[in-house]
Amino acid sequence: MNDTTPTSAAGDNTATVEEIIDGLGDIGYIASRRIATAIFIAQNLSKPILVEGSAGVGKTELAVSAARWLGLPLIRMQCYEGLDESKALYEWKYGKQLLYTQILKDKMGETLSGTKTLNDAMDRLHGFGDLFFSEQFLEPRPLLKALRQEHGAVLLIDEVDKSDEEFEAFLLEVLSAFQVSIPEIGTIQATKPPLVFLTSNNMREMGDALKRRCLHLFIPLPDAKLEQRIVAARVPDIDEKLKRQLVAFVQLLREEELKKFPSISETIDWARVLMLLHAESLNVDLVRDTLNVLLKFEQDFAAVRRSIPEITRKATRE
C-alpha cells in the first residue's frame, strides 16, 4: 500500500465552495460556481455527479483536476458498447484457479489420508475453506478497485452514454450504495466512498434510475470572460492581446451555423498553435491557415470560409 494521505484539507469534506474554486484554480481548472457547488454537495452527500455538455467543455478534465486537487488516485473507466461487468467490476483469475485445482489434486491424497469412509473424507474436505472462489483469485477491475482504495479515490466513468442499457442498471448498485455484490463471495462495501464522476455526451438519454441517483451538472460553453481566464490558466505565456482576440473570434464563430461548435479544448489547442507560430495578433491569413484546429468538419469549414475576414475584423476591433 502506498501511503498517499490526502495532502489538502479537501479530503475531509470541509472545503467550502470558495475553497473548491480556489483549489481547482491552483491546478489550472477554472470552475464556475455551479461546478464547485456540485462537487461540494457530492462530497457532503456522497453522491455521484453526472456531467453533461458538448464534447470538449472539460467534463473529463474536471474529474482529472478534482483528483489532483484532492490528492487522490484517479481511476478511470472508459465506457463502450459491449462493456460488461467482467471488464468493469471484477474477473476471476482463471489461470490461477486452474493451477489451484491442480495443486489440490496433488494434495488430495495427503489431506485425506487417515480417513476411513467416504463420509469422513467429505467431512474433512468441507473443513477446509473454499478457496476456489475467494478474494485471492479476484482480479479487480476499475469499479472494484475504486471501492477498495483505502483513502478514497476519484472514479471517472467516462462516456457512460456509450455503454449498454444493462450495464447502466448494473452501475446503480455501485453508485447508490458504493458496494458491489459478487455472487460467490458476498457484498463488498467501499472503505471510503469514492468521488464519482460520470460523463455523458448525450448519445442516448440516460435512464431515470441512474439520473435519480446522481447529481446533474450541465457544463455549457463558456462566455468570453470565463474563456479568457481558462485560456490564461492553460496557456500561461500567451500574449494578452492575442488571447483577447482569439477568444473573441471563437465566441463569434459559435454564433455561426455549424455542425460542431469549437469548444474549450479547441480554443486552447488553437491558442497553443498560435503561440508556436509566434503570432502577436490575429489576421485573416493566419486564421485561414490554422482554422482546421478549430473546425473539424469540411462542411463547417466551407460554411465559414466566406465570413472569415468579417469575423476576424470584428474580433480584432476590440
Place this chain on the structure above:
Amino acid sequence: MQQILEQFFHALRSADVNVTPAEAIDAHRTLETVGYGDRQLMRDALCVALAKTEGETERFERCFDAFFSRDEFDVPPSLDDADDDLLADQPLAQLVLHGTENDLAHAMEQAAAEAGVTNIRYMTQRGLMVRRILDGMGLREMQGRMFELRQSDAPGAAATAAALEQARDYLFDQARQFISRQFELYARPASAKLHEEILEERALSVVERRDFETMHRIVKRLAKRLATRYNRRRKHTKRGVLDVRRTLRRNMAHDGIPFETVWKQTKIERPKIVVICDVSQSVAATARFLLMFLYSLNEVIATLKSYAFSASLSDISEILEEKSVEDAIPDILEKIGFRPTDYGQALADFDDEHADTVDRHTTVIILGDGRTNNTDPRLDLMRGLHNRAKAVIWLNPEPETFWGSGDSEMHRYRTFCHVAKTCNTILDLERIIDDVLKSYY
C-alpha cells in the same frame, strides 16, 4: 421552510421538472448542508440536485427565479384622510394604512395558501381566486364598513369611506397581479401540457394550422422515444451463454482445459421497412402528418425506404435523409402531393422500379385511404407484394366503417394485407409502429 419547499416542488413539477420523492429528500439534505443564507449557493445546489437534463436545468433556473422572488407589491397608497379611530377594528384596513408592502405580501401569501392558489389550472379561474384571497384577508368586512361610513354623518366618515375605496382598488390590483404571477408559475406550463395531450389524441385530419408546430414537437418526441427504445436493442447481439461446443474445440490445444471461452451469440435481424405513403388530394389533411412521422421514423430506422405517390410513385428517401423536416415536407408535397390518386399506377411504378427492395425480410407499410378514383386497383400487384414481403401493413386514416364506401377499394386491398388498421391520431401511429418494430426484436 418545509412547506415552502413543498410548494417550490409543486411549481417545479408544473414547469415540467420532474421531482420524485427521493429527489425531494435529496433536496432537503442538500439544503441542510448548504443552508439558506447564500441565495446563489442555494440555487446552484438545488439545481444540481433536482434538474436532471439540460432542458430541466434551464426550466429550473427560470422557476427558481420566479418562485423565490418576493412578489413585487406596489407601495400602499397613503391614506391620510382616513380616520384611524373609525377603522380600529378592521385588520385589513389597518394593514393597508400602516403596513409596508412586505406585510401585505405576507398576508396575501397566507390567504393564497388557504385559498389553494397552487391548484390553479385555467385562465378562467383567476377571477374566482382573486375573490377568494381578498375574502380571506377580510375584504368583505372592510367593504361593509365602507358602506356604513358612506351612510353615516359622523365627522370624517365620508373621507374615510373614500380612503377605504382607494384601499379596496389597490388591494384588487395587487391581488390580480399576484394571481397572474401564480398562474404563470403553476398553471401555464401545465395547461400547455394539457393542450399537447389533447393534440396527441385528436384526429390528424382536424388538426388546425396553428397547432402544426406543437404537433411537430410531439411527433419528434414520439420518434425519439421509439429511437431510444429500439436503437438500444439492435446492439445487443453479444449477450448469451457459453457455447460449449466451440469452447471445447478452441481449447483442444490446452488439453481441453477451457482457457479461452466462446460465448453464444444471438443475431438480430435488422428491420427492413418500406413505407409507401399516399399524399394525394383525398388524404391531403393527414398527408402532412404522415410525412412528418415518416421523417421521424427515418431517423429511427437505419434501413428505411420511403416512397410517396399521388398518381406516379417517387422515391423520397433521399429528401427525408438530407433536408430538415421544415423543408422536406413542403418539398415533397409540392412535387407529388395533392393530385388525384391512382393506386394502380403507384403499385405498377413500385413493381417496375423498386420491386427489388422487397424480399421476405421486408415489412411494407402503406399509409393511405385506399380511394382509387375508380381506376384499376391492380390487385394482382398487391397480391405479389403480399406474397413476397414478410408483412404488409396498411394504415388507413379513415375509420373502418368508411372502408369500401364510394371509390374506396380498402376491402379488396385488405385481403392482401397482414394487418389493416385505422390510424387516425398520433398515438395510433406510435402504437402501430411500435408493434411493427417490436416484432423484429
